[in-house]
Amino acid sequence: MSADVIDGKAFAANIREKVAAEVARMKETAGVTPGLAVVLVGEDPASQVYVRSKGRMTREVGMESFEHRLNDDVSEQELLDLVETLNADPKVHGILVQLPLPGHMDSEKVINTIDPRKDVDGFHIQNAGRLMTGQKSMVPCTPLGCLMLLRDRLGDLAGLEAVVIGRSNIVGKPMAQLLLNERCTVTITHSKTKDLQAHLKRADIVVAAVGRAEMVKGDWLKPGACVIDVGINRLEPEPGKEKGRLVGDVDFASASEVAGAITPVPGGVGPMTIACLLANTVTACCRENGLAEPEGLTA
Numbered sequence: 261m262s263a264d265v266i267d268g269k270a271f272a273a274n275i276r277e278k279v280a281a282e283v284a285r286m287k288e289t290a291g292v293t294p295g296l297a298v299v300l301v302g303e304d305p306a307s308q309v310y311v312r313s314k315g316r317m318t319r320e321v322g323m324e325s326f327e328h329r330l331n332d333d334v335s336e337q338e339l340l341d342l343v344e345t346l347n348a349d350p351k352v353h354g355i356l357v358q359l360p361l362p363g364h365m366d367s368e369k370v371i372n373t374i375d376p377r378k379d380v381d382g383f384h385i386q387n388a389g390r391l392m393t394g395q396k397s398m399v400p401c402t403p404l405g406c407l408m409l410l411r412d413r414l415g416d417l418a419g420l421e422a423v424v425i426g427r428s429n430i431v432g433k434p435m436a437q438l439l440l441n442e443r444c445t446v447t448i449t450h451s452k453t454k455d456l457q458a459h460l461k462r463a464d465i466v467v468a469a470v471g472r473a474e475m476v477k478g479d480w481l482k483p484g485a486c487v488i489d490v491g492i493n494r495l496e497p498e499p500g501k502e503k504g505r506l507v508g509d510v511d512f513a514s515a516s517e518v519a520g521a522i523t524p525v526p527g528g529v530g531p532m533t534i535a536c537l538l539a540n541t542v543t544a545c546c547r548e549n550g551l552a553e554p555e556g557l558t559a
């Protein structure tokens with residue numbers, strides 16, 4: 261193995277320490293405690309993985325955590341009413357509605373009902389538009405976490421060739437936008453891309469957000485590339501085991517022979533997503549209360 265393994269878990273712990281210090285300062289100097297509300301509809305297993313550690317970490321950094329669990333047969337109107345209630349609650353500075361939502365709900369409508377100032381996921385159309393036009397916004401947590409890791413590893417990203425695999429609104433597109441804002445030359449690839457490997461061969465930076473276990477192989481990469489693996493895929497359990505292993509969208513074994521640096525799964529981007537969610541909640545609370553925003557917690 262030649263690649264350095266990027267320790268997202270340690271980096272995320274460091275961000276949470278900064279967040280905790282900031283929360284303590286806000287309580288002391290302004291008498292405000294940032295609060296994060298998470299809404300989970302139904303029992304989606306991927307969402308549960310995420311929600312579990314989140315509540316604990318929110319409290320660990322000294323913030324208030326509000327959890328709302330709704331049955332998956334709840335009506336869209338009931339969910340919209342809950343969002344409106346949270347919009348109006350002065351103790352709530354961040355709102356996250358776990359995706360995916362049950363099929364009978366219009367996710368776009370639900371997301372766009374969240375007050376954009378409380379939209380700590382950065383999914384509201386106002387925040388997406390602000391990110392695209394270079395205005396102050398809430399930046400989606402997963403891409404923000406990836407950017408922090410890339411900057412830490414590579415310093416100035418200007419002029420580098422970046423390939424983002426995946427074009428979702430929650431990862432691929434905002435990731436590409438952030439890299440463009442850093443003045444990378446950005447290529448977004450997807451399921452209809454004709455020759456993915458040809459694009460990857462040129463890439464100094466690869467961000468894989470596909471949802472296909474171990475798809476990207478080492479010999480597709482440019483030697484020395486910095487590889488950020490966003491994928492969270494659970495493999496079939498081995499005989500006699502209850503749970504399958506968690507793997508990314510990159511074949512770690514072969515990729516780490518070629519890449520210069522690579523994030524592992526687990527322990528890479530996942531913990532950064534949660535840390536950035538807490539960071540965004542602090543940012544939202546500072547903006548709401550006219551307090552100075554801490555350095556190093558936004559894009």
Ligand SMILES: NC(=O)C1=CN([C@@H]2O[C@H](COP(=O)(O)OP(=O)(O)OC[C@H]3O[C@@H](n4cnc5c(N)ncnc54)[C@H](OP(=O)(O)O)[C@@H]3O)[C@@H](O)[C@H]2O)C=CC1
Pocket residue numbers: 306402425426427428429430431432449450451452453456469470471472490491492493529530533
């Ligand atoms: N670590 C973390 O914090 C997070 C991890 N994730 C994980 O990241 C992954 C991606 O999530 P998300 O963006 O929501 O996924 P989506 O399913 O919304 O998007 C997947 C994208 O991958 C593209 N794609 C599918 N097959 C191929 C292929 N063979 N070659 C190239 N591109 C392909 C799709 O293309 P097309 O548009 O053409 O269909 C699509 O744009 C998942 O594994 C998810 O679990 C997600 C959020 C947070």
Ligand SMILES: Nc1nc(=O)c2c([nH]1)NC[C@@H]1CN(c3ccc(C(=O)N[C@@H](CCC(=O)O)C(=O)O)cc3)C=[N+]21
Pocket residue numbers: 306307309310313356357358359360381401402492506525526527528529530531533534
């Ligand atoms: N509104 C909304 N915002 C999201 O950001 C969002 C969402 N909905 N729906 C689901 C996806 C998925 N997601 C993860 C975040 C962290 C880990 C994470 O911490 N993973 C650990 C592993 C955890 C384990 O061991 O099971 C790691 O990679 O090390 C995983 C997945 C956020 N998402």
